Structure formats: structure tokens, C-alpha cells
Amino acid sequence: MSSNFRSWPMTLLLGFLSLPIIVMMVYLFVDTVTDTTAGSLIPDRFTLEHWRFLFDAPQAGRSNIWSVTLNTFIFACSTSAIVVMTSLTSGYALSRLNMPYRRLLLGGVLTLHAFPTVTLIISIFLMLQMTGLYNSLLGVILVKTALELPLGIWVMKGFYDTVPWEIEMAGLTDGASRFTVWRRLVLPQVHPGLAALGLFSFLAAWSEYILPQVLAPDGASQVLATYLQNLIKDDRAPDFNMFKSVGLFYAMPVMIIYLIFNQKLMNIYGGGTKG
């Protein structure tokens, strides 16, 4: 820190501005392990009963939290995997191959990205009903993947664009096939983009609410977002503390991912490779 710049006023200001968020976070955590009398801010007693949803058999009409969590994981992982694999290959094609209608494709992909999901939801609903994928996790995965793909393709294309042509030419003259060149020489250069895109699409699917809610409302294919919503929807006496506990449980993987990978997540905005 340079001597002509004092940091404490800035820290104080930022701390003050962040206070509401910090308070919310603290109470989210505190309320999951305590009971508080209505109207009071000070918790009365420590309890773990708000976490009983993790161990108890579910009430009638509710799903088991673990099968819902598994669903969410399947949903997020498959979405992320398909987005990554498709973006990896199509980004390369759009960046490198001299295909017909390349510009049109690029523009089309971008237009798709510009559509808000909600505007498409009715037609998607009808399509899934027609194809028999309505109310199944597979249907939601496909729809979420399709909506995530435009960003993925563009991000990967951007990363591929930064890899010099000569590296590929050198690989070819060194005797490697086009595929080997891509796998052994180009892929390692776009590796940061790959990791970031994988994480981003995982997180996007993990936090997706509207698609599972509309397209797969049934218990069998419920995900955590819709489970959370069900928790307070039908009850005459909503248990907000349990709602918070489930919420914290739901947010935990996201926080862990951010803690571990925050460096890589930054990279997607850097948009380049370091040699």
C-alpha cells in the first residue's frame, strides 16, 4: 500500500455498504441452527431440528431431499458436460474451418443468446409435450443445454481465436493429423476457457429454477430449486427456518466451487491464454 493512500476510509465505506448482505448471510446461517421468537432478533436456543429434512423420511407429497439433490447434480453435470463438449467442437469449427454460412451461424447463435428464456417457454413446453419429454429430467437438461450453448460457443470461439494459426500449421508439418493437432496442441491452449465454461454452465444449471418448475413439475424429476419452492408453497404454517436450512444446503456446493475455482472463473472474462 502506498503511503499517500490510506486504506481504512475505503474499507469502512465498503464494509458499511456490504452490511445488509453480510447481515442476511449471517442470519441465513444463524437461523438454520437456532430458534428465534417471532419479532425478536436474538436467537433463543440452539437446535439442529431444522436440518431434520436431511435424515427424516419425507412427509407425504414431498420428495426425499437426497433424490432431489441427486437430480440436481445429474441436471447440472449433464448440462455442463454437453455444453462443454459441444462448445469445444463447434467453437473450433466456427473459429477455424472455412464452412459455408459461417457468419450466418455466428449471428444466429448470438441472436439465440439474446432471447430471454421466458419468452420461449410456451413453445418449448409444447415441443416437449409433443416429443414426450415433458415432465422428465432429460427434457429439462436438453432445454437448459440449448439455452446455455450460444454463450459457450462464443466464449470457446474467442479462446480458439487467440491460438496462432502457425501452431496448427507447425503441427501438421510435424506429421500430426488434424484431430491430433486439435487435441494435443490446440486444446491445451484453450484449457482455461474450458474449465471456466464448465464451471459456469454447471452453476447456471444448478441455480436454474424456471425451467424445471414449468417443464418438470412432477416429484420424480424435482430439483433443489423447485423443492425449495414446494416447501413453502402449500403449507398453512410455513417453516421458514427449514426453508433457510434447505437454502443453505442448496447454496453450499456453489460456495465450495467458488472458493476452490475463483481463479479459473476470473479467466473467462480475461478471455485469453498465457503461454
Next chain:
Amino acid sequence: MRILLDQFTKTFGATTVIDKMSLDIESGEMLALLGPSGCGKSTTLFAICGIHRMNGGRLLFGERDVTHLPSQMRNVGVVFQNYALYPHMNAFDNIAFPLMIRKMAKPEIERKVLAIAELVHIEGLLKRKPAQLSGGQQQRVALARALVREPDILLLDEPLANLDAKLRLEMRSEIRRIQQETGISAVLVTHDQVEAMSMADRIAIMDQGQIVQLAAPKDMYDEPVTDFVASFLGNPPIAFLQGTVEGKTIRLENSDIVLPLDAQAAKQGNGTPIRIGVRPEHFQPEHPVKISGKISFIEEQGREELFDVTLSNGMRLRSVQANGGAFRLGDEVSWGLAADKVLTFDPSGRRI
């Protein structure tokens, strides 16, 4: 190995970049493709290594017709202008890559990489990533990678363009040494005439997709076939004077300067327009055919001095002198041409 490019044609869309060009590279020689940007020299190089498809003609490596073979099956070694080292691999793996692709045995790879590293003097750097190497060292790694699988031909695309002046001098002789030690046929693409003259056995000078002249550097310098070749070779460059033939003399345009250049004038009829090319070393105080003018520019280069002399009609001659210290800017001088060294060209630029 002898490389033969026969009637090579290359088009991009509707434009023909190179039209029916033929080039014969002898075994073990270093041939420079020299020309201004956009003359088609890199296109030719990429056609030889198989990155560009040929639109017409044949390419022979020895007796083998490789015209339609993809790059991978041609056995060419290429050094790119920016070296194109694989940034995620260390120098050893970079050099070993072509051998690994051929599924060569590990000990064999190691032996070959070490041998070639020794040849290009990078034994101590093999564990480093390209980013940790200097420009000259990257260049050496790129050379080693191109040479390690003993290619039929080594292609160098502007290999010195990215180096600073001092390294350029060093790598110029290094590349030449390595090429001569391995005895490999090589093609050097460059726009720098000094590079071409100092490194190559023969130079093919290119302009607008055509080879204008193919000769050894010295022959090309002394006997250029066109004024384009004459102006491209030599630093400081050749100076041109416009004139017309008058009997056994040449009268310079818009002046009463008459040069008794009978040998050159005799070949042309009276009244024909003519261009005279004078290299700076052939315009000296002691030479016989005197011509007067005023010194309009002096450039001190340490070992020698460069003068521009403006004639009464505004034309300019250059002179380079090792001991010209006595002259000042603005001096009226009467220096001479070496009559037998003066080059003459017809109006279309062809040598007379």
C-alpha cells in the same frame, strides 16, 4: 534432396497469385526466395510444405511426386516467422513432438533430440518452456524441431524478422552453419536482400508471382536482368538516371550533361530513351567519366560515408566512400562513373 517445382499455379478465389512458376532447388543448397511483400514468396513456401493446395503444376521431392500429398506425408521441416513453438510443452517435448507422432521408441527419441540440441547449441535449455526462452533461443528450438526428423527439405519463413539487429547477425550465420552441417536442401523466404545475399547459395527474386531472376548472389548483383532486380539488391541502393542515346554518348534528360558511355550507347539506336543504373561504389572521385553536381545529403556510417549528389537537372546519384571526410554538404563536386560497371536498361526496365 532435389526439389522441383514445375509450372506451379496458385489462385485465391478469382485472383491468380502465382502463374506457372517453375523452380529447381538443388540437393544441399540454400535457395532464397526474395521479393517485396505480396510477391507470392510465402505462398510458394506454403505450397511446398503442403499447407496451401496447388491449383496447377507438379511438385517433386527427388523422384517422388508429392503434389497431392497432405502436409503430414511430405516430410518437410518448417520454421515459422513467429517460431510457432507449442507453449504448453518444454523445449525437449517441442523438439520430440514430430518423433512422438511417428511413435518412435522413447530412448531413440531421447537420443535424437539430444543430438539435434547439441547441433543447435541448446543442450542446457531443454527443460524450459518457450516463454522462458529468448528470441534467439526460441529460434534454435524451432530449427531443432524442424530438423529432428531429418526432413527432405527445410523451409524457413522470414526466420530472422522477429529478432533484434544483433541477434539477427548471429542467427544468420548460425542457420547457415546448421544447414551446411546437415547438408539439407533449404528454402529461405525473406524480403531482406542482405539476408538473402549473405545466407543463400542462389537467390530467386520474385515480383508479382513470377521469378524475375534466379542466380547466385554475386552474379545477380553484378548482372541484374531488370531494373527491379538492380534496385532490390544492394544497400545503399542503386541510383537511376534517365537519358537518350546520342551517337556514341548518352545525354541525360533536361540537361546538357553528356556521358561518353560508348559501349552501352552503341547497342542502341540514336534517340532511344535509356535508363542508367549507377551503384554507389561505382560513383567515386577517381573514376574517369566525370559528372558534376552538388552534395545534397551526407550520412555518416562510421566505416564509410554516404553522399547524395544532385545533378543540375535534379537527378540524384549516390556515392559511398571509405575516406570521404573532406567533403561538406553543399560542395560542388565533379566525381566520375566507372564506365564498365554502369548498368543500362531499356524503358520497359529490361537490361541492355
